[in-house]
Amino acid sequence: MVQELRAARSAWLTWLDGISDEVFFRRRPHHGRDWSFPHSLRVVWEHDAEHAAQIGAWRRASGSGSGVGPKLVLLDALEGARR
Numbered sequence: 001m002v003q004e005l006r007a008a009r010s011a012w013l014t015w016l017d018g019i020s021d022e023v024f025f026r027r028r029p030h031h032g033r034d035w036s037f038p039h040s041l042r043v044v045w046e047h048d049a050e051h052a053a054q055i056g057a058w059r060r061a062s063g064s065g066s067g068v069g070p071k072l073v074l075l076d077a078l079e080g081a082r083r
Contacts, residue, residue: 028035
């Protein structure tokens, strides 16, 4: 799996290296937003913030609070396996 990810990253970097600065930085309007770099970083940040808010609302509604993480996932899996 790691080798596949390394190969994919290498292929992506090779492709990215072949793009001129003019093409990389050109405006890319889409649905009224500018998807060019670095403006797209703001769009990605807003997108991720929206999902984080949705997850936060779900946690509050389900009573999950801040008790999340790998340890709790493993403990839940262990409890389920014991049942």
